[in-house]
Each structure stands twice: as structure tokens, then as C-alpha cells.
Amino acid sequence: MLKLVGAVLVLGAGTLAGFYQAQQFAARPRQLRELILALQRLETEISYGFTPLPDALERIGVSLREPLKSLLASAALYMRPDYGLSAQDSIRKALGEYWKRTSMKSAEREVLEQLSGVLGTSDRQDQIKHIALAVGQLKHEEAAARDDQVKYEKMSKSLGLLIGALIVILIF
Template sequence: MKWIGAVFILFATSWFGFYFAKQLTDRTKQIRAWKLTLQSLEAEIMYSQLPLQDACRRIADQMNGRLREFLLHFSDVLANGAESTKLAWMECLEHYKKNVSLKQKDLEILMQFGETLGMHDKHSQQKQIVLALRHLEREEQEALENHQKYDRMAKTLGVLTGLLLIILLI
């Protein structure tokens, strides 16, 4: 019976370590996806001159996962006569942030971008997108450094914590 408990403890602590490591990896991937999305949005604004809701729907067709859901939801909110683009963006971002690995400062960059979305001409909007991209680039570098520093450590610490608990309990 002790061995079954020991295996369960080792599994649980190892899972926690691997989960933490996956969060580090996912944050980097999600920031990259946002950068790609903003670059696509910039291209749509500058060259196709589609309405924002159509541009978001077109970009969503190229994406997958939670970001696709965000863009489709944002497009739907705009199509249904949102009070303002800013409020639609904030509402959709509130739904989006529940199940992602982004940190609060990553989300703040996106919120600040949403504050200016649709309020300027296309050249000023392009400058806002470039500014958001620069901020996301900085966050991506930090996320990548954290991933490189802590990924292996988190996995190892999870396994070693389980072994320590097993030794102390047996």
C-alpha cells in the first residue's frame, strides 16, 4: 500500500513540475502568436482597408486555438453594434485571459493597444501597432529567458520533491 502512495506522490509532484514548465513554453508561444496577429492586423489596416471586424475575421481564419476564438468573438461583438471598439476589445480580452499563460504585464500591453484601436487614422494606428509589437518583443525575450532558465529546473524540482516526500514518509 505504501508503494501505491509513493507512486501517486511522485506522479503528482512530477506533474506539477511539468505543468509549470509547460506554462513557460506556452507563454512564449502565445506572445509570438499575438505578434503575428498584430502584424497581420497592421497589413490588413494598411493595405486591404477592410472594416476592423472583417479584418479580424480574415486573420482569425489563419489562426487556431484561443487566439482564433478571441478574434472571432471580437469580430462578432463589433458586428453586433458594440458601444465602442475599446469596450469590445476589453470585453473580449477579459474572456480570453482566463485560460492563457500570459502574465499580467503581457495583458496590459494588449489592453493599452485596445485603448487606441479604431481611434486613429491608418498611419497613426500603424504606429500604435508597432509600439505594441515592440513591447511584446521585450516580453517575448523575457519569456524566452525564463523558459531557458526555469524549464529544466521546474521538471527536476517536481520529481525531486516527490522523491523527498517519499523518503520522508517511508
């Protein structure tokens, strides 16, 4: 009886691990789409709204889902006079705190870190140009993420179950 319970637990753990990995493949394109929309809103705020960067990030972050909501709110907070960090330092610090909560990869982080060096330090037109460039790069990454989702989401679910079954067979 104890062996049966152990086998069920191992099989369940493998299946859950597979479903978790599949969820990560599904979440990455959604988070990239949200990030692209947030950057497009930031571009609008900079070009038409003349909104200070911390206020714009805070306003944009309110409409997003976690973890991007916390990432932008944290970056905006670090730009406030209480902390006094530059836009680049604020965004990098927020990325350091919240990046592990996202499903995104290092390529997207590099895009955001490169963009952070321009925000708040150059004129409006240059910032708009760099945001558009970042959006283009993120759209490319989103397409790759959608391809990965199609290729690997179902496979991850099946593989988790099969690895759990293999472990049960090998143990018992």
C-alpha cells in the first residue's frame, strides 16, 4: 500500500512539473505582449502627455498584471526623490528584484536594460526612437515565444507525466 502511495506521489509530482513548465511557455508570449503595450503607452506619454517618467511608469503599471505591474511600480518608486536614483539605475534595480517572477528570458531583459540607458537622459525624439526600436525587438521575441509555445507546451505536459512514470518504474 505504501509503495502505491509513493508511486502516485512521484507520478503526480512529475505531472505537476510538466504542467508548470507548460504554463511558463504559455505565460511568456502574454507577458511580452503586455510589455510591448506598456512601452507603446510610455511612448505616447512621452510624446503627447509630457508626463514625467516616474509618473508615466506608475500610471502604466496600474493597468498591467503581475509581475510587470510590480516591476514598473518599483522602477517608478526608485526614481522618486526619496531614493533619487537615475532612470537607468531604477529600472535595473527593479529588474533585479522582479525579473525572476516573469516567464521572460534574458534577451528581453537586455532590451529593457538598453532602453533604460536612454530614458530620461536624452531628448523626447531620441527616447521615442529607442522605445520604438525596443518594441520591434520585443515583437520579434514574442513571435519566437509563440513558436516555442506551440512546439513545447503540449510536449512539456506529456514529458512530465512520462518522466514521473519512468521514475516509478525504475524505483519499483
